[in-house]
Amino acid sequence: MEPPLCILVTGGAGYIGSHTVLQLLLDGYKAVVVDNLDNSSEVAINRVQELAGDRALNLSFHKMDIRDKPALEKLFASTKFDAVIHFAGLKAVGESVEKPLMYYNNNIIGTLTLLQVMTAYGCKKLVFSSSATVYGSPKEVPCTEEFPLSAVNPYGRTKLMIEEICRDIYSSDPDWKILLLRFFNPIGAHPSGKIGEDPHGIPNNLMPFLQQVAVGRQPKLQVYGTDYSTKDGTGVRDYIHVVDLADGHAAALRKFSDPKIGCEVYNLGTGKGTSVLELVSAFEKASGKKIPMEKTGRRRGDAEIIYASTAKAERELNWKAKYGLEEMCRDQWNWASKNPKGYQNEDDVVN
Numbered sequence: 001m002e003p004p005l006c007i008l009v010t011g012g013a014g015y016i017g018s019h020t021v022l023q024l025l026l027d028g029y030k031a032v033v034v035d036n037l038d039n040s041s042e043v044a045i046n047r048v049q050e051l052a053g054d055r056a057l058n059l060s061f062h063k064m065d066i067r068d069k070p071a072l073e074k075l076f077a078s079t080k081f082d083a084v085i086h087f088a089g090l091k092a093v094g095e096s097v098e099k100p101l102m103y104y105n106n107n108i109i110g111t112l113t114l115l116q117v118m119t120a121y122g123c124k125k126l127v128f129s130s131s132a133t134v135y136g137s138p139k140e141v142p143c144t145e146e147f148p149l150s151a152v153n154p155y156g157r158t159k160l161m162i163e164e165i166c167r168d169i170y171s172s173d174p175d176w177k178i179l180l181l182r183f184f185n186p187i188g189a190h191p192s193g194k195i196g197e198d199p200h201g202i203p204n205n206l207m208p209f210l211q212q213v214a215v216g217r218q219p220k221l222q223v224y225g226t227d228y229s230t231k232d233g234t235g236v237r238d239y240i241h242v243v244d245l246a247d248g249h250a251a252a253l254r255k256f257s258d259p260k261i262g263c264e265v266y267n268l269g270t271g272k273g274t275s276v277l278e279l280v281s282a283f284e285k286a287s288g289k290k291i292p293m294e295k296t297g298r299r300r301g302d303a304e305i306i307y308a309s310t311a312k313a314e315r316e317l318n319w320k321a322k323y324g325l326e327e328m329c330r331d332q333w334n335w336a337s338k339n340p341k342g343y344q345n346e347d348d349v350v351n
């Protein structure tokens, strides 16, 4: 029997990373996580191990910053990685505007360091977490992978720059296989309620904020803009269940066995647009909680309406999102109600 493939997952203790690591273990991979725990908790790793049952032995965790080149080199020297899934990075848009150097340092230098070490050790298969943010404010929807790219804030620029860096690396050395996955808006949690999103500080994104209102950690939701040309005037996004996203990563790893693959881009979304008010209403239904709202002005830099064309991922990755809004909200609430303080206090978990 072949030994299991070994995947390095940077940022694997984070929201999307932890769900993906679980999926990899269940699919029979070995996963090595490196994470500096800047926006996550080691408890997430323990919970993934719990959920993985006897596959838990195939997971190892290293508290490490990917900018620490000697540490990364040591890891690559001791382990042969078949591929790398690169989630590690900072992702708060507002913070990136206030602290651009911190974002360029973490996201760009972190990625360059990783790519240098991968090159030195001959590991040339990469899956990178890009974002729908690279479409800026698209002129039309659904967004196809060929749409023009733009960035309106330092966070978005780091995603765009890393995509370009990857394209340059591939043109310099066609041995590389690089899959750039543009995530739309991941929400929800593992149906067990054991792992989910637990951002440090006040959340910027709609769903984690909604969740904190529902558990009483925030008084009300501010609805950013009610005068957009959309069905009810509020912004429209493509929300995707995080478990579907994790499944998309498993599909990306399978794609590496295709000899024709070079540097490719795929949208990971559902292809469906949902307004802020529709999401609030679905979440109220799932949680049985009334969400207090205040309608306020538009948030700077927000697109009006954005959702994915899913055709390319369906055709070439053989992957399609399975879950709908109802399941996303159900699982989000299951996680939130069982872990009202996130991973902060293990003793608070309601079994």
Ligand code: NAD
Binding pocket: 010, 011, 012, 013, 014, 015, 016, 017, 034, 035, 036, 037, 038, 039, 040, 041, 064, 065, 066, 067, 086, 087, 088, 089, 090, 091, 106, 110, 129, 130, 131, 132, 183, 184, 185, 186, 205
């Ligand atoms: P997250 O913050 O939960 O996970 C990122 C993880 O990376 C965290 O655990 C953090 O501690 C770790 N990290 C950050 N800098 C690091 C460094 N220098 N060295 C080691 N570890 C480091 O975020 P997430 O939502 O899971 O996002 C994962 C990736 O997907 C990010 O690159 C993000 O930009 C991208 N993405 C996220 C979304 C979203 O809405 N969640 C959308 C599009 C793209």
Ligand code: UD1
Binding pocket: 091, 093, 094, 131, 132, 133, 155, 156, 185, 204, 205, 206, 207, 209, 221, 222, 223, 224, 225, 234, 235, 236, 237, 276, 299, 300, 301, 302, 303
């Ligand atoms: C935001 C980022 C994007 C990033 C993505 C994932 C901006 C401008 N865009 O995208 O670059 O890739 O997060 O990290 O920050 N909303 C409210 N009230 C809130 C929060 C959000 O009404 O408290 C609205 C927004 O105006 C938007 C929708 O909810 O219409 C979704 O917002 P959000 O979850 O922040 O995601 P994006 O704006 O898609």
